[in-house]
Amino acid sequence: MASAETPSSPIVEGRLAQEFAAPSHVETVKGLMTEFAERHGSAGRRVVLVTSGGTKVPLESRTVRFLDNFSSGRRGATSAEYFLELGYAVVFLHRHRSLYPYTRRYAGVNLLDSLRLEDGTGTSCQVVADEQVLPNIGPVLKRYQEVKKGGLLLPVEFSTLSEYLHLLKAAAQALSTIGSKAMFYLAAAVSDFYIPPSEMPEHKIQSSNGPLQISMKMVPKMLRPLVKDWAPKAFVISFKLETNPSILLERARQALATYRHHAVIANVLDTRRGYVVVVTQDDQVELALTEEEMRQEVEIEERIVQNLFAAHTHFMTQQD
Numbered sequence: 001m002a003s004a005e006t007p008s009s010p011i012v013e014g015r016l017a018q019e020f021a022a023p024s025h026v027e028t029v030k031g032l033m034t035e036f037a038e039r040h041g042s043a044g045r046r047v048v049l050v051t052s053g054g055t056k057v058p059l060e061s062r063t064v065r066f067l068d069n070f071s072s073g074r075r076g077a078t079s080a081e082y083f084l085e086l087g088y089a090v091v092f093l094h095r096h097r098s099l100y101p102y103t104r105r106y107a108g109v110n111l112l113d114s115l116r117l118e119d120g121t122g123t124s125c126q127v128v129a130d131e132q133v134l135p136n137i138g139p140v141l142k143r144y145q146e147v148k149k150g151g152l153l154l155p156v157e158f159s160t161l162s163e164y165l166h167l168l169k170a171a172a173q174a175l176s177t178i179g180s181k182a183m184f185y186l187a188a189a190v191s192d193f194y195i196p197p198s199e200m201p202e203h204k205i206q207s208s209n210g211p212l213q214i215s216m217k218m219v220p221k222m223l224r225p226l227v228k229d230w231a232p233k234a235f236v237i238s239f240k241l242e243t244n245p246s247i248l249l250e251r252a253r254q255a256l257a258t259y260r261h262h263a264v265i266a267n268v269l270d271t272r273r274g275y276v277v278v279v280t281q282d283d284q285v286e287l288a289l290t291e292e293e294m295r296q297e298v299e300i301e302e303r304i305v306q307n308l309f310a311a312h313t314h315f316m317t318q319q320d
């Protein structure tokens with residue numbers, strides 16, 4: 001482990017380069033993210049990187065099996081929409097096929113059940129959306145198209161832990177070009193453990209060899225170099241998920257003390273849709289939905305994003 005005097009970035013960067021294969025398109029994506037941040041930053045817009053969904057960790061190099069981290073992507077996709085409503089441009093770094101802004105509202109719908117045929121039959125008929133199956137589709141589609149036309153949402157996909165780590169570093173460096181206008185909203189569920197390439201079997205693990213024992217190494221913590229070196233002027237928010245509520249706040253405080261970023265959103269798996277705590281260096285604020293609000297499908301992400309918008313505004317004025 002690094003001592004307090006050892007600079008963390010070279011160690012993390014060295015391990016990242018040696019033990020995690022970079023995706024072949026990382027430099028291209030970094031270029032796109034840099035152009036996106038500079039374009040919006042120079043138009044006076046804030047830019048947020050939202051990470052969303054879980055990483056997968058392969059157990060074999062010709063991968064048949066992998067370990068996955070739990071996350072539907074709903075927190076990230078929903079938050080991205082609320083950031084867009086508040087005028088942010090959004091880089092959406094998300095797990096392939098996890099929930100996506102706007103389409104997330106219809107994720108459980110079978111496409112063919114959502115359409116009706118009108119005016120004729122066969123190839124000449126008209127296809128219309130069924131409002132019963134796709135409630136509110138008109139306004140949602142309109143907003144989706146506005147966001148797309150304005151070039152306000154840049155989607156970037158990952159599947160594996162390696163892809164996520166390299167793309168996060170690239171995103172941090174890309175958004176650092178706009179200083180305090182950048183926010184990092186790290187809601188993805190990222191594995192703490194991985195198998196280094198030197199210890200990974202090449203071929204499919206055989207059950208004929210008996211019960212499987214695996215030993216995994218700790219993933220290098222990216223938050224430290226992100227905050228200290230890659231994007232030192234940005235506003236950085238991480239998430240802390242626990243299943244045991246009694247350790248949640250202590251863990252969130254520990255993370256803040258270790259990485260010295262700006263806030264931790266603490267949540268418990270079972271109650272995460274209706275209750276979170278925003279933990280900062282000198283405060284903690286509970287955000288909770290009432291049962292009535294839950295019935296009316298109010299989304300807690302709206303409250304989280306509003307809270308962070310105010311904090312980011314304050315942060316930016318302090319930096320100037």
Ligand code: PAZ
Nearest residue numbers: 071072073074075187189239240241
């Ligand atoms: O994606 P989702 O809406 O199902 O869940 C969101 C979440 C619990 C993954 C997120 O709020 C979170 O806590 N992310 C960080 C997880 C972690 O501590 O690694």
